[in-house]
Amino acid sequence: MPDLKISELPAANSLADTDIAPLVQNQGSLATRRATLSQLRGAMLRERGVHIRDFGAVGDGVADDGPALQAAINALSPNGGVVHLGARTYRIGTAVTVSSHAVRIEGQGFTEGGNPGEGTWLTCANPAIFPLTFSGAAARGSVVRNLAVREAHGASQNTSWQPTAYQWFFRVLDCYGGVDFEDLLLSGVHRGFLVRNSGRTAFRRIRGQVFSTGIEMDEVYDVARITGVHFWPFWSTNDNVVRWQQLNGDAMVFRRVDGVFVDQSFVLGYRSMFRFSSSAAGVTQKFSIGQAYADFVRHGLWVEAAGTDGQVDSMSVQCERFNASGATLPGSVGILLGAHSSRVQIGQLRVDDCEDNAIRVEGHSNRLDIGSLRVVHFNQRNSGAAACHLAHAATGVPNRVLLATAPLLEGTTNAGLLVNAGTNGTVGGQMAAGAAAAPGLAVGTSDTGLFQPGTGGLAASAAGAEVMRLAAGTATLGGPLGAHAFEVTTPADAVNRPRAVGAAAGQGVSIQASGSDANLNLALDAKGGGSLVLRTGGGVQAQIAHTAGAVNQVGISGGATGGAAKVSATGADANVALVLSPKGTGALLAQAPDGGADGGAARGANAVDWRQSRNAAAQVASGAGAVIAGGMGNTASGNHSWVPGDTRASTRGHLGRGAWSSGFFAVQGDSQAGEFVLRAVTSDATPVRLTADGAAPGAANTVNLPNNGGYRLKVLVGSFQTGGTGGAWDIASWEMDLHIKRGTINTAYVGGYSSGPSGNAAIASGASIAPGIADPPAAALRVSVAADSTNGGLALTAIGEAGKTIRWVARVLAVEVTS
CATH class of the missing domain: 2.160.20 (Pectate Lyase C-like)
Incomplete structure (x- = not known):
């Protein structure tokens, strides 16, 4: 075989990484050497990534391609790179980890659907493993893209269906930085992505059907991004x-x-x-x-x-x-x-x-x-x-x-x-x-609406001017705070409040106390030393003045059926006086004068008139300082005269006298009792008349009778020497019973007697009467009585002594009968 020509060698049907190939290198001189395909690939494709199949992956969906994927990832060390996955189905039966460098795991796309089809698919049927984990800071910058993943869930899809409890398909743990997932389909996956302690992780165009959790993040301290997630029943619409x-x-x-x-x-x-x-x-x-x-x-x-x-x-x-x-x-x-x-x-x-x-x-x-x-x-x-x-x-x-x-x-x-x-x-x-002229919430016009004048406040403006402000517990109306016309304040834990109530035609409006308590006071408070003023018709009708440090008050209460309305003194003191005080010379009255029988005529200056019933306007305390203490049909016409009560008495215009009666025969005063107090001062033996005011006798200051009347009198006279020669502080007194009468013209002294140590002695008109009781130096003092034809009454005269200043006072008690 070594001597054969190349053309005579048998054809190579397939190549393996260990096959031998000739290589000519120029290292100073040409030399033929041998190299494997693996060596050739490593030299020619360096820094161009790796393919999973170069490391034994089968991609048939049956064989465990997890070790091949792990080997391809490891082969990129130390600088990282791309692991290419062809358009096949790779079953991951063994956990894969990226931890020593950044790796881009890249498929060739996919066809959307529930089961592996065209494109690149990763499948898992082992619930105990985490198929793909990126762990540690060195894995930052890794990417998974352009592929689909699926888990096997074989349970029948009936009413008791639930997914197989697989672990997270993708995990990013403690990378402290970004790992990206792009263009992925998760079809029938129990739990998709877990990111923990890895900021800047990004998800782009993630779709699929994930049963329990699609993406979960924790301890992510830098911004992560998720864009284009589309979870829909790709795997099953059951x-x-x-x-x-x-x-x-x-x-x-x-x-x-x-x-x-x-x-x-x-x-x-x-x-x-x-x-x-x-x-x-x-x-x-x-x-x-x-x-x-x-x-x-x-x-x-x-x-x-x-x-x-x-x-x-x-x-x-x-x-x-x-x-x-x-x-x-x-x-x-x-x-x-x-x-x-x-x-x-x-x-x-x-x-x-x-x-x-x-x-x-x-x-x-x-x-x-x-x-x-x-x-x-x-x-x-x-x-x-x-x-x-x-x-x-x-x-x-x-x-x-x-x-x-x-x-x-x-x-x-x-x-x-x-x-x-x-x-x-x-x-x-x-x-x-906003501002008053430009509210934050305008209604109708730009200068009318609501605005916020400050933190925690709300105000309303109308035509550019503030008209209402609300704050915590406070509401004001009519102008900005401090220049408003009305304010409502709610104290903490308030359960009671005033209520303003309107009324229908013909009825009055009211301000009422309202709230949860069964019994509530309604207070009107002036500020500082100011008075509380009540007005009607534009005028002041009542005023309550301020008293500093007041602890006692005036109480006013109504009465039930048959009961009395009351004005009373109340307060902290055990004993509290009640003062009713007119102003200046004003009278103190029970009824307002109206010029008629109901209210009567005007009262005298400083008069007191408590009478509430009369038959004529004149039946009032018309004299200055006069008093009618009660009763009905009485008249106190003399200055400083008085009527204690009962009915139909008259002081007849006499100064300082009293009168009282229980009724009358025909006219007021025709059957009454009375009392006069007379006085005089002598400095010699010249006779001086005793009168009510110590002045010359007249119609109003003596004991005078009306026409056709008679007075039965009890007269008590006392004298007291205040100066002069000898006998200072000496006193003398007289007690006399007298009877006088008056016709239509003349006044007559009918008679009388005086009382003394030796008995009663008759009194002749004009006779000098010795005192009944006296200090020896005052024994020479005398009193005389007679008819006063000029004024129509009793003339009571004091006769003193030369060189002595003596004060004389007489009390005259009268039983008065007139026709």
Whole structure:
């Protein structure tokens, strides 16, 4: 054989890596050497990647090609490169790991479908292995692209169907950086991708049917990107398979992920499209989702970890049970915030076909901001469910859903409301802060609407001027704070409040105390030392003045049937006086004067008139300082005169006298008792008349009778020397019983007697009467009585002594009878 010509050699039907080939090398001189195909391939294709079949892969879907794939990956060490997979089906029965360098595993595309067909497919039938794992920092930058994967699930697809519990098909562990997956189909895979402690991982154009979990991320501290996910029943549209997914499958699960970007995603037939959970590393923050469509799912967005935070640009969620003629999926809620202290913003949201609520917020301190909300068909069980259900927050901050525009609730709602009752959570709108001339929320015109004057405040403007402001516990009307006309303040834990009540025509409006307590006070408080003023008709009708440090008050109370209304003194002191004080010379009255019999004529200056019944206007305390203490039909016409009560008495215009009666014969004062107090001062023996005011006698200051009357008098006279020669402080006294009468013209002294130590002695008109009792130096003092024809009454005269100043006082008690 060695001597044969090349043309005489037998043809080579196949070549192996160990076959020998001639090689001519020029290393100073030409030399023929031998080399294997493997050596030739290594020299010629260096840095051009490897092919899995170069390492023994069969690609028939039966042989275990896992070792060949691992060998091809290892062959690229230390600089990495591309492992090419031809358009065949490679069964991975042995786990494959990329850990020492970056590797690009690249197939030749695929045909969408449930089973291996055209293109490159990786299959697995061993639930115990992780088919492909990228591990460690050296694997960063690896890529898997342009191929399809499938697992074997041989169970009958009946009502008890469930997938075989395979491990994760792809894992990215502790790479600290990106591993990319592009143009992949996962057809009939239990769990697709697990990324842990590997930021910047990217998914592009991932489609397929994944039963339990499509993509799960945890401990991702740098931005990961997911674009173009499309999970649909490629492997099987059997009702039992898809409904198992609707009860158990989560398309994408995020635990501790910082800033994941998800865009242009579609999933059909899952428990949730986006599930935000937690791990020992924490929760997801600042996620960003754009253009998401969840079809036949229980939850489009499910937050079950407290403190989750992120944004959704546009999302549609439909919650029907798969292939069930429009029936809603049990327990379906389009957006579910199931923890507390989470905040999610959604630009545009549509939720269709919910069993109960389109949005449900549990826990406390959650906030959901929605730019535009459309809900079609909710409350399908007719259970009274609201489109937005907010749990009552017993602790923390009440839950909030804020809508930038008015929500659209349409379709079959069974009269469901926007928000549930019995919660302290709120569903409302929120606009940017503005100014009075340009409110944040304008109504009709640009200068009329709502604005935010400061943190925690809300105000309303009209025609560019502030007219109302609301803050925590305070509401003001009529101008900005500090220049407003009305203010309402709510103290902490308030359960009672005033209520303003309008009225129908002919009825009065009222301000009432209202609240949970059975008995409530209603207080009107002036500021500082200001008075409380009540007005009607534009004028002041009542005023309550301020008293600094007051502990005693005036009490006013009504009375039940048969009871009395009361004005009383109340307060902290055990004994409290009650003062009724007119102003200046004003009188103190029980009734307002009206010039008639009801109110009577005007009262005298400083008069007191408590009488409440009269027959004529003149029956009042018309004298200055006069007093009528009560009764009816009495007149106190003299200055400082008084009537203690009873009825039909008259002081007859006499100064300082009293009168009282229990009735009359024919006219007022024709049967009454009375009392006069008279006085005089003497400084010698010149006789001086005793009068009510110490002045010269007249018609009003002496004991005068009306025409056709008679007085039976008891007269007590006392004298007291206050100065002069000898006998200072000496006293003398007289007691006399007198009778006088008056006709139509003349007054007559009928007679009388005086009382003394030796008995009674008759008194003649004009006779000098010695004192009944006296100090010896005063024994010479005398008193005389006579008729006063000029004034029509009794003339009571005092006679003193030379060189002595003596004060004289007489009390005259009268029984008065007139015709």
